[in-house]
Amino acid sequence: MPSIRSVQRLLSIASFCLGVLQAQSPVSGAGSLDSGEEIYRETCLACHGAGGSGMSQHAVGFSTPLPDFTDCNFASREPSGDWVAVVHDGGPVRAFSAVMPAFGEALRVEQMELVVEYVREFCRTRRGRAAS
Numbered sequence: 001m002p003s004i005r006s007v008q009r010l011l012s013i014a015s016f017c018l019g020v021l022q023a024q025s026p027v028s029g030a031g032s033l034d035s036g037e038e039i040y041r042e043t044c045l046a047c048h049g050a051g052g053s054g055m056s057q058h059a060v061g062f063s064t065p066l067p068d069f070t071d072c073n074f075a076s077r078e079p080s081g082d083w084v085a086v087v088h089d090g091g092p093v094r095a096f097s098a099v100m101p102a103f104g105e106a107l108r109v110e111q112m113e114l115v116v117e118y119v120r121e122f123c124r125t126r127r128g129r130a131a132s
């Protein structure tokens, strides 16, 4: 018989893992968010980071490198339609890692377009700052 204490410990580990999973999967109720920034904060920031250059491997817990959306050299070559497709269907639709989740169920197409527009701002903002 496991002791109550070890059962309690297991339960707290299980609920911790659940919290991590929830942080990484599309948030339920995201369908009601209506600005690119809100959608990004709720559904993308945990991996892609507040500034768009990606969270550290340590923070996300996986080793697939995250793209740097502030790098205009890379970001401005990617058509928005391709990015919407990646957001809709997940990384594998464009031969990226499945770590990039599919949001086709969680977000409406208009929301994906809004959030991709928001992601584009990371490069524009950086350029704006560099110029000033």
Ligand code: HEC
Pocket: 024, 025, 039, 040, 043, 044, 045, 046, 047, 048, 064, 065, 066, 067, 078, 083, 084, 086, 087, 091, 095, 096, 097, 098, 099, 100, 101, 103, 115, 116, 119
């Ligand atoms: C669980 C972590 C995670 C979440 C949440 C996440 N992404 Fe990603 N995303 C990734 C990873 C990892 C990659 C890189 C995959 C690769 O390079 O194989 C990626 C790649 C992408 C790309 C492709 C960039 C390129 O190289 O062309 C886009 C666009 C993107 N994500 C947008 C988003 C948006 C928008 C959201 C929120 C709606 C989001 N991601 C949420 C992990 C995540």
